[in-house]
Amino acid sequence: MxxxxxxxxxxxxxxxxxxxxxxxxxxxxxxxxxxxxxxxxxxxxxxxxxxxxxxxxxxxxxxxxxxxxxxxxxxxxxxxxxxxxxxxxxxxSNDANREVLFAVLSLPKKYKDVIYLYYYEGYTAIEIADILNKSQNGIYTLLARGRTLLKQQLGGDGFESDPKSI
Amino acid sequence: MNRIQKAFDTVKADEQLKENTAAFIHDAIAPKKRRPKWRYMAAAMAVLLVAFFGVGLFSVYQKPVSFISIDVNPSLELQLNRFDTVIDAVAYNDEMQDILQNLKLTNKHYTKAVELLLEDPAFSAYLTQDAALTFTVVSDHDTQLTTGLQNCRGYQKYNGECSAADTELMQQAHENGMSFGKYKAYLALKAYEPDLTVDECKAMSMRQIKDKIAQYSGGTQNSGNGGGSVETPASIGAGQGEKKTKRQHQNRQKNA
Structure with a gap:
């Protein structure tokens, strides 16, 4: 203890x-x-x-x-x-931040953790797969779909200006 | 820094939340205060005391200290505890056995138990015109018990008789399988009929025994209610468990 x-x-x-x-x-x-x-x-x-x-x-x-x-x-x-x-x-927060937060929160449940861990905590897909106990391919898919949804909501790739390569 | 990082940087745990969590964890892992040992010892002592006095009281309640023999033809002995409560009723013949099957006399004051017995239809069937309802008491406070019996409604209604005996006579009676009231009458009759056996006496009713004694002693008591007490020759009275009650003693003195 x-x-x-x-x-x-x-x-x-x-x-x-x-x-x-x-x-x-x-x-x-x-x-x-x-x-x-x-x-x-x-x-x-x-x-x-x-x-x-x-x-x-x-x-x-x-x-x-x-x-x-x-x-x-x-x-x-x-x-x-x-x-x-x-x-x-x-x-x-300011309007820009609020918009991003709303966009992430409005994602289907299964994308939220992956997006957060990838974009905020900076984990790689392999590390995320390990943490969430999922397959790497599954994480790649979730990341790709989640990113597409965010693009649709936020427009463009601005939200990932400094991402690691997937 | 990407937009997501900028946005999520604004989400922070406030100090109150951190404090609450730390306090919760502190309470959860803090060793529980142990009650002082003396409390457990005091509780254990209290339980022991209650158990001790409970067992003591129960054994006092269950210990027979007085005995009342009730004889007509059915013969019964009531065992009383220190509080004069009936703790056991022992039948000495089949007739009484049958009566006790449907009659509960235990855990009642002896006067209440006697009244219940005398009011019981099965028992009162034996209390015919010529029956001799006889009570015999063995107790260190026999006078008090005798007075209680004499004040019972049934005692007066059926002209009961009451006398006292001692524990030695009671032991002899039990060795012979008789109630001590009937055994006392048996000894009285045996003084006139030395060949009389216990078994012969067992088959006789109290009325029959008393009538015979009356014949031998030249008394006037024969069949009929209000039969007298079991009067024995003086030789029998002394040394054979005869212990007259105060009232009988007073009557004797009056007669003298």
Whole structure:
């Protein structure tokens, strides 16, 4: 079991990342708090040793994505609609950013994680396949289709001005 | 930096969320406060005390300290605890066995149990005009028990008789398979008929025994309600478990 101090450091370091993954999937703050508690409690109790920071980060991404999916399986959660998270975040952002966020959030569920991990976290398709436990070809397909959808919404390739090659 | 990175950079976890999560984890992994050991010991002691007194009270309740033999032809012994509550009713012949099948006398005060018995249709069928309803008491407070019996409605209605005996006579009676009330009458008659056996006496009703005794002693008691007590020759009374009640003793003194 990890110490209080280690857990506090991890929260400080990874809270924004967990928040962004929650932002992709969830619709209110209560759910986000639930996910934070679940993810960091699992982190605290995880008996394994992380080889390095990258390993630790990838582990947290996988746990967060899975926790969000589990939460959304609940019938009640599927019925809740408020978009207060998006509204709060978007309020602090400019129009351009808000447009991008809306565009990503409006993607079908299966593309969101892949797009986020590729364009924001900078993972390669191979790494994403490993983190999400999917085939590499599947990730390539999801990336290609997701990018096409984003292009349609945002117009042009501006959103990927600095991408790594797929 | 691409547009997606710029947009998502604006999404951050607020300090409140981080604090709440840290506090939750801290509470979840904090060792639970253990209750002091003395609390468990005190609880265990309390349970033991309750169990001890419970068992003690139960054993006191279940211990017979007084005995009442009720004889007509059916013969019965009531065992009473310290609180004069009937804890067992023992039938000494088949007739009584049949009656007890449908009559529950246990866990009742002895006066209540006697009244129930005397009101029972099966038992009262034996209380005919010439029946001799006889009570015999073995107890360290026999006077009190005798008074209680004499105040029962059925006792007065059927002209019951009551006398006391001692534990030695009761033990002898039980060794011979008789109620001590009937055994006491048997000893009284045996004083006149030395060849009389226990089995012969068992087959006799209390009325028959008393009538014979009355004949031998030249008394006037024979068939008819209001039959007298089992009067024995003086030689029998002494040393054969005879223990007259105070009332009988007073009557004797009056007669003298």
């Amino acid at each position: 990890r110490s209080d101090q280690t857990v506090r450091q991890a929260i400080e370091e990874y809270a924004d990342m967990v928040q962004r993954i929650c932002f992709l999937h969830l619709k209110n703050r209560e759910d986000t708090e639930d996910i934070f508690q679940t993810v960091f409690l699992k982190y605290t109790l995880y008996p394994g040793v992380f080889q390095d920071k990258a390993h630790e980060k990838a582990w947290l991404i996988r746990v967060t994505v899975n926790a969000c999916k589990d939460l959304l399986k609940s019938f009640y959660r599927k019925q809740t609609v408020p978009l207060d998270l998006l509204s709060d975040s978007a309020a602090a």
